[in-house]
Structure formats: C-alpha cells, structure tokens
Amino acid sequence: MSADLPLIGVVACNRQLGLHPFNIVGEKYLLGVVNGAKGWPLVIPSLGGDLPISAILARLDGILFTGSPSNVEPHLYAGQPSELGTHHDPKRDATALPLIHAAIAAGVPVLGICRGFQEMNVAFGGSLHQKLYEVDGFIEHREDNTASLDVQYGVSHSITVEPGGVIHEAWGRNSAEVNSLHTQGVERLGDGLRPEAYAPDGLVEAFSVIGTKEFALGVQWHPEWKVNENSFYLSIFNAFGDACRRRATTRVK
Numbered sequence: 685m686s687a688d689l690p691l692i693g694v695v696a697c698n699r700q701l702g703l704h705p706f707n708i709v710g711e712k713y714l715l716g717v718v719n720g721a722k723g724w725p726l727v728i729p730s731l732g733g734d735l736p737i738s739a740i741l742a743r744l745d746g747i748l749f750t751g752s753p754s755n756v757e758p759h760l761y762a763g764q765p766s767e768l769g770t771h772h773d774p775k776r777d778a779t780a781l782p783l784i785h786a787a788i789a790a791g792v793p794v795l796g797i798c799r800g801f802q803e804m805n806v807a808f809g810g811s812l813h814q815k816l817y818e819v820d821g822f823i824e825h826r827e828d829n830t831a832s833l834d835v836q837y838g839v840s841h842s843i844t845v846e847p848g849g850v851i852h853e854a855w856g857r858n859s860a861e862v863n864s865l866h867t868q869g870v871e872r873l874g875d876g877l878r879p880e881a882y883a884p885d886g887l888v889e890a891f892s893v894i895g896t897k898e899f900a901l902g903v904q905w906h907p908e909w910k911v912n913e914n915s916f917y918l919s920i921f922n923a924f925g926d927a928c929r930r931r932a933t934t935r936v937k
C-alpha cells in the first residue's frame with residue numbers, strides 16, 4: 685500500500701452505550717475504505733453540527749456516509765412521526781445532512797450506503813417509505829436477523845442498472861445481484877438525483893447527483909460487505925477510490 689493514500693472521512697453514528705454517548709462506525713465500512721477504495725479511513729464524529737464543516741472538507745479526499753440501524757427522523761422530510769421506540773440519531777442527522785451538500789459543493793467525492801443513501805435522498809428534498817414492508821407491491825427488503833451474517837448479507841435480489849450512469853461505467857453491465865438489509869426506502873426521489881439502479885419491484889436502489897463533476901453516488905445495498913469477494917461491490921468502491929485519488933492530487937495541502 686502506498687504511503688500517499690487518499691484520506692476518506694467515514695461518518696459515525698452517535699449511540700448511547702450505557703450512560704455515555706459514543707461515536708461508532710461499523711468496522712466493515714472502515715474495511716471497505718481500506719480494501720475497496722484503497723484509502724485511509726478517518727472517522728467523522730456526529731456531534732450535531734457544532735463544528736465548522738469547511739474545516740474538515742478542505743482536508744478530505746472523500747466521504748463515506750455509512751449504514752445504520754437508526755432511521756432518519758421523519759420531520760426532515762415532512763413524514764408522519766415514527767412509531768414510539770423507533771431508533772433515531774438526531775446528531776447524526778444534524779451532521780450528515782449539511783455535510784452531504786457541503787461536500788458535493790466542495791467537489792469532495794461522496795458515497796452513501798443504506799442509511800447514508802437515505803440521508804442523501806432526504807438532503808436533496810426527497811422522502812422515505814418508513815415501513816416499506818407495509819407498502820403494497822414491494823418485495824421483502826429486510827434481512828432475516830435470526831440468520832447468520834453471511835446469509836443476512838447474501839444475495840437477496842437483482843437490480844437493473846441504468847445505462848450511462850456512474851454504476852454502469854464502473855461495472856459495465858446492465859444488471860447485478862445485491863444484498864438487502866433495510867426497512868425504509870425511497871418514496872419520492874430528491875430533486876437533482878438521477879436513478880442509477882432499480883429493484884425488480886421498481887424501488888430506486890441507487891442514484892447519483894446530477895450536474896456534479898465528482899463522484900456522488902448513493903446505494904441502498906451494502907457493497908462494503910466482504911468487498912474483495914464480490915466483483916460488483918468492488919467495482920463501486922474502486923470507482924469511489926479513484927475519484928478520491930483524483931481529489932487527493934488536486935487538493936491544496
């Protein structure tokens with residue numbers, strides 16, 4: 685590995701563990717950055733917007749918005765209040781949503797995964813189905829959480845890849861197979877987002893940001909899972925890593 689690796693921010697969840705809030709990131713996302721994007725992961729804490737975003741953006745070559753069991757708070761997309769007991773992370777919302785816009789405006793490559801993908805949609809004014817499994821016409825997109833991790837992250841369904849997009853360029857084919865571990869999903873696609881892939885039920889599974897020169901992609905599935913063992917997932921992280929390396933060569937240090 686080269687000593688000159690692109691520095692890739694990885695957005696943390698703010699999670700209460702015992703009496704204290706912790707900022708945590710699943711290791712699979714860090715390994716996705718290391719093994720897939722060939723970058724140096726740097727955890728970005730979700731402290732809720734008290735820090736000036738511009739200070740960190742100038743030092744980063746890319747940002748990964750991770751998945752999380754927590755859901756984006758529905759008031760952020762004018763959704764109905766969620767059921768009592770729903771897991772939210774307001775500090776992560778307050779950190780991630782402004783960071784998405786600021787990163788894209790600053791030309792920092794962005795990859796959003798699962799919750800990160802949903803955050804990107806909300807940041808662009810889109811809305812979410814809060815319980816996809818209760819909406820007619822959709823297949824099961826949740827994992828069986830009693831199964832082993834390899835089963836949970838195994839292939840769940842196919843996607844069709846839109847021609848001419850970021851994924852098509854990275855993967856070079858019109859379809860792929862993906863895992864699926866989410867309860868929420870895109871209801872209304874945000875303005876300025878271009879669908880990149882669809883599930884067989886028509887759900888938007890990936891989008892990119894229109895009109896940006898830099899890599900700005902969101903995916904509903906988990907390409908970080910054992911990224912080196914799946915050529916499709918690897919193609920996405922490779923493309924993200926390439927964009928981060930381009931940024932690293934032009935960023936003023």
Ligand SMILES: N[C@@H](CCC(=O)NCCCC(=O)O)C(=O)O
Nearest residue numbers: 751752753754798799866867868
């Ligand atoms: N809570 C949302 C997003 C789902 C998601 O990101 N799952 C990943 C959980 C495990 C991890 O942290 O990787 C939804 O349910 O749709």
